[in-house]
Amino acid sequence: AQSVSQHNHHVILSEAASLELGCNYSYGGTVNLFWYVQYPGQHLQLLLKYFSGDPLVKGIKGFEAEFIKSKFSFNLRKPSVQWSDTAEYFCAVNAGNNRKLIWGLGTSLAVNP
Amino acid sequence: DTGVSQDPRHKITKRGQNVTFRCDPISEHNRLYWYRQTLGQGPEFLTYFQNEAQLEKSRLLSDRFSAERPKGSFSTLEIQRTEQGDSAMYLCASSFGQMDEQYFGPGTRLTVT
DSSP states (O other): OOOOSSSOSEEEETTTTOOOEOEEEEEEEEEEEEEEETTTTOEEEEEEOOOSSSSSOGGGOOOEEEEEEGGGGEEEEOOOOGGGEEEEEEEEEEEETTOOOOOOEEEEEEEEE | OSOOEEOEEEEETTTTTTTEEEEEEETTOOEEEEEEEEETTTEEEEEEEETTTEEEEEEEETTTTEEETTSSEEEEEESOOGGGGGGGGEEEEEEOOOSSOOOOOOOEEEEEE
């Protein structure tokens, strides 16, 4: 069965620190990959997505992610976090022609000012 | 606001009662998804529609759960004979096109007492 693993469940950083959140998936075929963010009290918003092409994708608010097919990974990065990045971050995958998203458990990020 | 809307935002019900939730997708989106999210977990897929056709249902969706999208626009999710384990956030998302970016509504938080 397809699954998504997010390695960091809780991350605490100071402002201006660099961020990397890990995401690995299990599926051998073609995948579409997503990172969603949920700010406190708000609904899920798409941060960035990978469908094909350049494995380094850029999203909103300075986030980027790199798809490494050989490692089944899609890690999220930001060079310098801000207090406003405090949120829950979810990695999600849909595989092949299957439309449903399979989600990781999420990573709670707290950025201290 | 032209995003995905869900109604009600909160529902408290007693065990054994029936509840119905509504989702209005983004108007031009032909696919509509229902997910369920409990505390500390990522969303779990329940079912999805393409236009009015229900194309996939999760095994999580017991026979107490039913979803409809009668005219290919809004959708309803009904839970009959609610149980305490049904307490969760019920999320609706919609999408359009091949790339299938899913846009989420604010969710309906169900509490079964």
